[in-house]
Amino acid sequence: MTANLRIGIGYDVHRLITGRPLILGGISIPFEQGLDGHSDADCLTHAIADSILGAAGLSDIGHFFPDTDPRYKGIDSQEILKQACAEAARMGFSISNIDTVIIAEAPKMGPHLAAMKKRLAATLDMQVSAIGIKATTHEKLDDLGKGLGIAAQAVCLLQAVS
Numbered sequence: 001m002t003a004n005l006r007i008g009i010g011y012d013v014h015r016l017i018t019g020r021p022l023i024l025g026g027i028s029i030p031f032e033q034g035l036d037g038h039s040d041a042d043c044l045t046h047a048i049a050d051s052i053l054g055a056a057g058l059s060d061i062g063h064f065f066p067d068t069d070p071r072y073k074g075i076d077s078q079e080i081l082k083q084a085c086a087e088a089a090r091m092g093f094s095i096s097n098i099d100t101v102i103i104a105e106a107p108k109m110g111p112h113l114a115a116m117k118k119r120l121a122a123t124l125d126m127q128v129s130a131i132g133i134k135a136t137t138h139e140k141l142d143d144l145g146k147g148l149g150i151a152a153q154a155v156c157l158l159q160a161v162s
């Protein structure tokens, strides 16, 4: 007997640097710094993609999109997320819901959460109500608390499509 529900977890962090746009949840957020990385460095979207791949029992996004591959330089992470969803579908799963946390000292995420949900829901072809995004600070503790980077955690639930 195979279980028809599968849970997955994802975590990602990227360094904040000047001279890059800040992209989170597939939207551009006005800020004096942006996340550094091979792709657009959208740590929220990467965490979600990893949670989906993990729940499906697949390798992480580094396997599907190696940061040594020039084809993926500057890639829109919504493409990564779309592929993670397609890989899960290939394994016979659909996504029931996703919940996430952004850990950022700045900027304030509250005004942008609705737009992020809308963009992610469109990428995943899901209801906005099946995607949770919360934001918290790191209470000035450690490097995240000094604003040196932004991290994100995600969980997702997959359901076997019968």
Ligand SMILES: [Zn+2]
Residues within 6 Å of the ligand: 012, 013, 014, 037, 041, 042, 043, 046
């Ligand atoms: Zn990443």
